[in-house]
Amino acid sequence: MSTYYNDEKQFDADKFRYSYTSLTGSDPGLRSLLLEQLCQLHEFYSVAFQCGAFQFGSCRMLEYGGGPSQVHPLKIAELWRSNSKSARDLSDLFEHVVGELEGSKARAQEREDTLRSVISQIIPCDITKSEVISDVTLPFDIISTHFCLICGCTLLEEYRKGLEKLALLLGPGDCIVMTEA
Structure with missing residues (x-):
């Protein structure tokens, strides 16, 4: 590897x-x-x-990602x-x-x-900050994140809090689609 x-x-x-x-x-x-x-x-x-x-064209999706470089x-x-x-x-x-x-x-x-x-937008996100994203209308219908929380969170408690932060960006009944190692 x-x-x-x-x-x-x-x-x-x-x-x-x-x-x-x-x-x-x-x-x-x-x-x-x-x-x-x-x-x-x-x-x-x-x-x-x-x-x-979800309805194509009206679905609000956040792709939380980018890897270890901001x-x-x-x-x-x-x-x-x-x-x-x-x-x-x-x-x-x-x-x-x-x-x-x-x-x-x-x-x-x-x-x-x-x-x-x-x-519609490409915006910076940082799971280690108290406010993951700012100046964005909430909620999102879908948050998609792949191999990113594990890179930004070094402790299990940070990982749990990071997931909770992402969940706060969703509306009721909406979802996080996630891949982690």
């Missing part, structure tokens, strides 16, 4: 991002984990939207959202989800463009 940091000052954000957001990453174990996670998340969201639990992922997300030439190419992920899981590879670019158009 790749080493991404010895401490925060030595964190290699590009290596981390490439390994965890690419189907062509060099580590077969990470590729397998990413494929499994994509399949499970696709199944969850397909069922949730088909059964009417500023770099915001820059990456903004570059992708603005379709910048220097943005990380995520087409392999869209082609896998739309092509392999839905059987319509030709619509992958359309799906990526649609997602890009419905993202």
Whole structure:
């Protein structure tokens, strides 16, 4: 497995991002984990939207994530959202989800463009702060977080409090979709 940091000052954000957001990453174990996670998340969201639990276009979702670096992922997300030439190419992920899981590879670019158009804000979040996010209208319908609380919380009690903080951002009956190691 790749080493991404010895401490925060030595964190290699590009290596981390490439390994965890690419189907062509060099580590077969990470590729397998990413494929499994994509399949499970696709199944969850397909069922949730088909059964009417959430309405596409009016659902408020917070993707709480970014890994152990606070500023770099915001820059990456903004570059992708603005379709910048220097943005990380995520087409392999869209082609896998739309092509392999839905059987319509030709619509992958359309799906990526649609997602890009419905993202309304990219905002900093910090689970270690008393107010995780600020200046945002609450509640969210879905909070999605994957391998992030474990990075931001060093003690079990911090982890529990972090999860409670995220739950406070939800409305009654809404959900957190979460993957942790």
